[in-house]
Amino acid sequence: xxxxxxxxxMTLTFVLVLAACGSKNDAGTEGAASNGSGEAATELSGxxxxxxxxxxxxxxxxxxxxxxxxxxxxxxxxxVQGGGSxxxxxxxxxxxxxxxxxxVFAEEKLEDEAKVKELVDHQVAVVAMAPVSNKDTGVEDxxxxxxxxxxxxxxxxxxxxxxxxxxxxxxxxPSSSGTRATFEKYALGxxxxxxQGSIQxxxxxxxxxxxxxxxxxxxxxxxSYLDDSLTVLKYEGVEATVENVEAxxxxxxxxxxxxxxxxxxxxTQAFLDYILSDEIQxxxxxxxxxIPMSGMKVKRDVAGNVVQ
Amino acid sequence: MNNKLKPRxxxxxxxxxxxWTGRIYTSICVVFLIVVMFSIVYFVASKGLSTFxxxxxxxxxxxxxxxxxxxxxxxxYGALPFITGSFITTLLAALIASPLGxxxxxxxxxxxxxxxxxxxxxxxxxxxxxxxxxxGFIGLSVIVxxxxxxxxxxxxxxxxxxxxxxxxxxxxxxxxxxxALSALPKGLRESSYALGATRWQTIYRVIIxxxxxxxxTGVVLGMARAFGEALAVQMVIGNAPHVPTSLxxxxxxxTSVITLSMGNTTMGSVHNNALWSMALVLLVMTFVFxxxxxxLERRNRV
Numbered sequence: 001x002x003x004x005x006x007x008x009x010m011t012l013t014f015v016l017v018l019a020a021c022g023s024k025n026d027a028g029t030e031g032a033a034s035n036g037s038g039e040a041a042t043e044l045s046g047x048x049x050x051x052x053x054x055x056x057x058x059x060x061x062x063x064x065x066x067x068x069x070x071x072x073x074x075x076x077x078x079x080v081q082g083g084g085s086x087x088x089x090x091x092x093x094x095x096x097x098x099x100x101x102x103x104v105f106a107e108e109k110l111e112d113e114a115k116v117k118e119l120v121d122h123q124v125a126v127v128a129m130a131p132v133s134n135k136d137t138g139v140e141d142x143x144x145x146x147x148x149x150x151x152x153x154x155x156x157x158x159x160x161x162x163x164x165x166x167x168x169x170x171x172x173x174p175s176s177s178g179t180r181a182t183f184e185k186y187a188l189g190x191x192x193x194x195x196q197g198s199i200q201x202x203x204x205x206x207x208x209x210x211x212x213x214x215x216x217x218x219x220x221x222x223x224s225y226l227d228d229s230l231t232v233l234k235y236e237g238v239e240a241t242v243e244n245v246e247a248x249x250x251x252x253x254x255x256x257x258x259x260x261x262x263x264x265x266x267x268t269q270a271f272l273d274y275i276l277s278d279e280i281q282x283x284x285x286x287x288x289x290x291i292p293m294s295g296m297k298v299k300r301d302v303a304g305n306v307v308q
Numbered sequence: 309m310n311n312k313l314k315p316r317x318x319x320x321x322x323x324x325x326x327x328w329t330g331r332i333y334t335s336i337c338v339v340f341l342i343v344v345m346f347s348i349v350y351f352v353a354s355k356g357l358s359t360f361x362x363x364x365x366x367x368x369x370x371x372x373x374x375x376x377x378x379x380x381x382x383x384x385y386g387a388l389p390f391i392t393g394s395f396i397t398t399l400l401a402a403l404i405a406s407p408l409g410x411x412x413x414x415x416x417x418x419x420x421x422x423x424x425x426x427x428x429x430x431x432x433x434x435x436x437x438x439x440x441x442x443x444g445f446i447g448l449s450v451i452v453x454x455x456x457x458x459x460x461x462x463x464x465x466x467x468x469x470x471x472x473x474x475x476x477x478x479x480x481x482x483x484x485x486x487x488a489l490s491a492l493p494k495g496l497r498e499s500s501y502a503l504g505a506t507r508w509q510t511i512y513r514v515i516i517x518x519x520x521x522x523x524x525t526g527v528v529l530g531m532a533r534a535f536g537e538a539l540a541v542q543m544v545i546g547n548a549p550h551v552p553t554s555l556x557x558x559x560x561x562x563t564s565v566i567t568l569s570m571g572n573t574t575m576g577s578v579h580n581n582a583l584w585s586m587a588l589v590l591l592v593m594t595f596v597f598x599x600x601x602x603x604l605e606r607r608n609r610v
Contacts, residue, residue: 054571084571086580094575109574169462174547174565175379176572176579193377199464199558200547202568206448213453214462 045075046267052081052088052101053178055222056256059125060101062284063275070274076267085109085178092259093119098268100259103127103178105302119259124275125290128253129183130226130240131233132211133218139163141234148188150218153195158216170198171210171219177202182254183220185304187235220252224289242291248298248306255300256290349591356588359385359581370585376549376565378579385582387562389551391589394561396466396552397541398534401473402481406527408474409481413526416482417489418511429486436479444543447472452544459556462546467555469545473537477530484529488522489515521604528604532597536590538563562586 050060057080064078083091085102086109092100093115102109106116131147133139137158142150149155150168159165173180175194184191194200199214201207204225211219212229223240226232232240235252244250258275260268274280281292299307359365365385373386412432416424451471456463492515500510516523538561546558547568566583573580 082571084573086573086575086577087571090575111574111577174568174572175377176569178572191379191381193380194549196548196550197462197557198546198548199462200560200568201543206543209448210464214456217462 043075044073044267044270046077046265048076048078048099048268048271049097050078050080050088050099050101050258051083051091051097052099053085053103053256054082055103055127055179056101056125056258057082058288059256059284059290060099060258060275062288063280064271066280066284067271067274073267073270073274076271078271086176089119089259092261095261098260098264099272102257102259103254104181105255105257106259107302108181118261120261120263122258122260122272122276123255123293124258124272125256125281125285125293126245126253126296127182127256127290128223128240128242128245128250129179129187129220130223130252131183131187131218131220131235132208132226132230133233134211134213134215135229135231136215137163137166137218137231139233140231141237143236144187144189147235148190148192151184151188151192151195166216169214169217170195171207171214171217172198172200173207173220174200174202178254179204179220179222183252186254187220187252222289223291242295245291246295246297248308251306253291352584352587352591355581355584356591357585359578359585363578363581365578365582370582371589374551378582383578385578387582387586387589389549390560390562390565390586392551393466393545393559394535394563394590394593396559397470397473397545397561398531400466400470401477401534402527402531404470404474405477405481405530409478409485409526409530410523412478412482413485413489414511414515416486418507418515429483432479432482435475440476440537440540441543443472443476444540447540447544455556461556462558463556464544464546464558465554465556466545466552466559469541469559469561472540472544473534476537476540477534480533481526481530484526485523488519488526491522492519521607525601525604528597528600532594535593535597536563538567542567562590566590 048064050064061080064080067073068076068078081097085104088097088100088102089106089109090100091097093110100119106119106121110116110119131142139158139161142161146155146161150161151170151172155161156168157165158168172194173183199210199217201210204221207219208221208225208227208230211217211221218233221230223242226240234240235250238244238250240250240252245253258272260272263269264272276293278294281294285292297308301307359370360367370385370387371391372388373384374388375384375386376389377384412428416428447468451468452463454463455465455468459467496514496518497510500514505513541561542564545561545564547560547564548558549560549565550558552559566586569579570583573583
């Protein structure tokens with residue numbers, strides 16, 4: 001009997017692994033089915049899988065927890081995964097995820113226009129970025145042209161932009177990053193190549209650490225990551241504050257998007273509405289360092305045109 | 309007679325069934341394993357090759373191009389900076405880790421076998437249990453500032469990357485080398501001592517030459533691990549897509565570029581396919597490492 005035990009255990013594991021694969025598939029088809037039908041408003045149920053942007057992840061995760069705790073939605077399961085904006089958009093347009101989280105408009109990432117047309121954009125928050133530098137550079141304000149010169153490698157010493165005599169070290173994001181795309185589009189106005197000797201880090205925590213510790217370093221961070229260890233640079237004389245972003249005087253910001261394929265089903269719609277409700281927007285959104293949608297006095301479209 | 313035969317029969321039957329369930333079970337597992345392995349190879353290869361066949365990027369441009377700018381106009385997909393970065397960091401890490409690993413292994417098997425096995429081996433094996441993020445963070449918090457204060461500049465770069473990698477592959481190198489050394493027949497050692505050789509003479513005249521192929525296996529497996537390591541290196545190497553001109557300059561490896569960009573690109577785009585091509589290069593390199601190990605083993609046997 002005991003001799004057989006390991007054998008039985010192994011068989012069990014094997015069967016369980018197979019069963020796990022099977023049940024995952026089941027969940028997938030179930031989710032897809034509930035996607036199409038849209039159930040009665042009385043008792044909402046279903047599985048919501050939100051995949052994508054790591055910048056948006058904390059908000060969706062926190063909102064999801066709160067959402068499931070609401071009595072009315074207790075039969076709805078919200079699962080949240082990271083993976084990056086590109087993964088989110090791919091999975092939502094392929095139908096693997098219910099919601100695709102993205103830092104950029106789908107038009108900017110997806111090459112296939114037919115796929116973009118199927119997606120419905122839900123903007124849930126705004127995230128703003130500020131250029132930051134090491135404390136010892138002696139510069140507090142940079143113009144757009146100065147930033148372009150720095151990030152294109154034309155200016156390599158801080159003394160050329162009115163600071164200390166110190167070499168500039170660029171701490172950048174990888175060229176595919178949504179944060180970098182936003183910074184280049186709205187602060188620099190053009191795409192930049194990578195300079196030899198520049199540093200690329202994908203995590204905001206590491207960018208902050210490197211900029212704070214490396215002499216002469218410059219980078220950019222979302223407002224929620226700013227602290228006293230670095231100098232927050234003014235852009236064209238405008239400080240990066242929530243008020244300035246809302247008023248439209250500070251231009252370096254982007255929407256956080258939650259894309260669905262076609263019109264969302266009742267459960268997903270309820271979740272999206274919940275994120276846009278005052279409870280989440282006024283508490284969690286501001287707490288986590290995003291800017292609520294309701295505060296924005298300006299709107300912006302894919303092309304970057306700003307409307308009051 | 310009859311009484312003796314009776315209990316045997318069901319036992320025989322039982323063995324028969326056990327034999328067969330065992331066979332069926334193992335065959336299913338083996339088939340499953342083979343399917344998994346081949347589908348992984350097929351998936352990576354089909355994704356990676358579509359860069360060349362569907363997107364029309366030439367293999368020579370990919371392998372030999374020095375410019376990587378997939379979001380630019382026009383886009384460039386030259387992976388040479390990453391390939392060189394991977395090779396330089398891997399070779400340097402092996403250069404640092406091999407002598408350390410060899411000394412540790414010799415210490416454990418030849419010099420102080422008792423204490424070495426009891427203290428040093430668990431300590432080194434502990435190194436392999438630390439997650440690579442932790443190594444990366446230690447690298448970022450300790451090694452990078454250290455290099456910065458000694459050599460100036462930013463501190464991030466190939467030097468920091470290979471130092472972190474060297475520590476990470478140390479357990480692999482050491483444990484394989486220690487196994488090889490302790491597998492050496494006792495007679496060889498004893499005859500060397502019998503001829504009046506000192507312990508040091510025995511080690512470098514007898515033990516190291518006879519176990520050399522097996523020792524090299526340890527180095528190659530360590531290099532295979534270093535070549536595939538992503539997270540820790542990504543945090544300290546700087547990731548600028550350029551062929552570096554100095555050890556203290558920011559550079560990238562194949563793995564660091566893949567982990568940085570894979571999630572941010574959409575499936576099917578040229579950028580994404582180019583990343584899969586890099587994964588294919590990594591896979592091919594792993595094959596090369598495996599073949600190397602096999603060849604060394606064959607030499608070992610003769």
